[in-house]
Amino acid sequence: MLEASFNQLVNEIRSQLQPDEQFTLTLNCEQSQFIRFNHAKVRQTGTVNDGSLQLVLMHNHRSSYREFPFTGNLECDHQTAQAAIALLREEVPQLPENPYLVLPSGNHISRESHAGKLIAADQVVSTLLPMVSDLDFTGIYAAGSVIRAYADSVGQQHWFDTDSYSLDYSLFTADGQAVKGTLAGSTWDEAAYQSRIEESRAQLSLMSNAPKPIQRGQYRTYLAPAAIAELMTMLSWGGISESSHQQGGSCFSAMRRGEKKLSPKFTLKENFTSGLVPRFNELGEIAPLELALIESGELVNMLTSSATAKEYGLEANGATQGEELRSPEILPGDLDHDAILKTLDTGLYLSNLHYLNWSDRPTGRITGMTRYACFWVEKGEIIAPIENLRFDDSLYQFWGDNLVALTNFQEFIPDIGTYEHRNLGGVLAPGMIVEDFTYTL
Template sequence: MKHEELSTLEVSFNQLIETLLLKKQASEQFTVKLNSERSQFTRFNHAKVRQTGIVADGWIELTLMQNQRSNFRQIPFTGNWEIDWQVTYKALQELREEISLLPLDPYLVLPSGTNTSREVHTGNLLPEEAVAPTILESVKELDFTGFYAGGVVINAYADSSGQKHWFTTDSFTLDYSIFNPEGQAVKGIFAGSDWHQPAYTAKIKEAKKQLELLSRSVKKLPPGQYKTYFAPAAVADLLTMLSWGGVSEADLQQGNSALAPLSRQEKQLASIFNLKENFQRGSVPRFNEWGEMAAPELPIITQGTLVNTLINSRTAKEYQKTANGANGSESLRAPEVNPGNLAFENILPRLNTGLYVSNLHYLNWSDRPTGRITGMTRYACFWVEGGEIVAPIENLRFDDSLYRFWGENLLDLTNFQEFIPEVGTYESRQLGGIMVPGMLVKDFTYTL
């Protein structure tokens, strides 16, 4: 999207808000959230382009609040003022007709404050016509399957109290798998705001090495406890579980949190485990659904101790807490786990004998009150002996507690981190991701 187009969208959004302020009745308050993008989507299969195209999309969510009630509409946003105002005004009238019929909301969060922000993150993406040839050049002889999504994404917010935020970022993700003739695969993700060809070439080179290792005879392991190295992508999968009944203050108050024993100081994680929200990378907006700004950094677990939960304004109102800018679901938006001391070249020697796990899937809580998570290994997972990869393994199901693998059994974290991006495209292209190191764990429990 060109600078002129972005400017037009911003002007149109601002004009929409100004007009809503003029039309607002004295007893009414409102919020407006904008999500817009211009993205290129290209799907690859067998190292050929199977589908490609450009999507220009935008929608706004208008929420009307009056007399402790609220109602909302989601409507298209084109950037054309005349069209957008007609649709928005019709939605406003419909909301007014319906709102008195709705129940009272005792914890309704009304717009307050005058926070404003404007962030524009420009990148160096591949030109649209260069995406396919650039990606396929390094994999033309491989059974390569993947999905590229790249372009500009806009998130914005404004409300009747005067808060206004504008966030624009250029970004791309390439989510891919490379298969061997036996159907085994190496999975990878390449993402960022600037396309670095040498870095992409290095990722593919590493994937080819793992693909060669997958050609060895598969080793079937019995259930049991094994020393395990988890690559950053696998660590990110485990960390994601904390957004589902973990770091939320509401979940803690309602007895649904896996971190309740940590909160009560009945349990402790390893002193080398440190988790924080870090918005300073600029990959995701700091403002939430109410226009509130999270701190640039918020420590959550420091040296194995829970120091903060995520608290949004509804939860704060219900449980007499202080909000800290969390979103509606009190989930992690910009999580980062601090690195440790394990160097890349020492991963296999330190592992010595055990499992090298590149990816996980099918994760779920098996016993949330005790922090137990179940899931399966997936893609390029290997058995290691004497510090050397011996064979790929058959998929294993695991079931273990975060109080073990991030606690007493955590041996070390790598001294490097990887950014594992969000790759979802449902309704719109997702922003953000997880910054994590790899980790080395003893006695990790595999059940099937």
């Protein structure tokens, strides 16, 4: 059993510590099934059983780390860990002191296990493909168990495992236009899958029309939850970070100084109640189940790591070292799904965005491109798809004075990254209508 093997390895490492040495040990592990589809056919399939450990050794205000595989075989893992400790003991004394090094402290112990109801591995193809057999359906299905664990020299220990799946797909027209969709969770929902495919089919039929050229300027715009999720990723790039604020780079510093506010319709929080991501960070600290960040347009908290708190004399709130969002939620509004086009009236309907970047982070200005199934709407009716546009606008506008309405429903947009390991979590967001969204190309 992997948990027992991890716990035994932790005890072995603790027993080898020398006076004044401290350590942290983190585990990323997964047992995943991957299937890649193209033209509604299976092009690649396989399973991954993988685990990796990161061991950080701290001594005399210095630290360094080693990463090595986790096999679950105690003898093998113990030998690898011993070799890593020996190398770290040679390396750490040669490094400069870190005045803001945070040592593990506290007595937190936790265990979370979230069993899901996934499609049986041998039934994935027969479940997914019948509904899309007549379409150019391309995408990746990933599912299985993901484990995150932590232990340290002061006795803190955490275990988190969850069953989850994600389906990231695109439907293509004959001339290469595409509609994108995602579906994710811990329990497979056949009805939700059928509904999502039918919605994508409807958008795909509209994509066959000739695209309407759009001149640069400002347009009333609806941004679907997937587009909102892309905007939210920018807040983890020095946006909601306390360290970024202290160094003069945060987009929310103007709010912190009391110079600006967002719309009272806008509320953002970290919400771990879904159990999709672990609450512990790389120091074993536990984040609150819910942490308000922006409440009714007012900034109430920024993500503050222990290192930032130590450097600037503040109080940490369980944030990771990178002070990025882990389980963000934007609260919904009161706009019904069936009223979106009518309320939009005339303007642009954006299903997705990509290639986002800060064009001026201190003023909250973000640039990016429209992507997949974006349309021109007139008098509440979709008229034609649009060619790709570049936008450049400030969050103080689209989440501020220009925010017209948020939908009364939310969608979970998963983090589908698989670089090194399958990522957890995502963004829970509504759609929104904004006035005068700015397009530059």
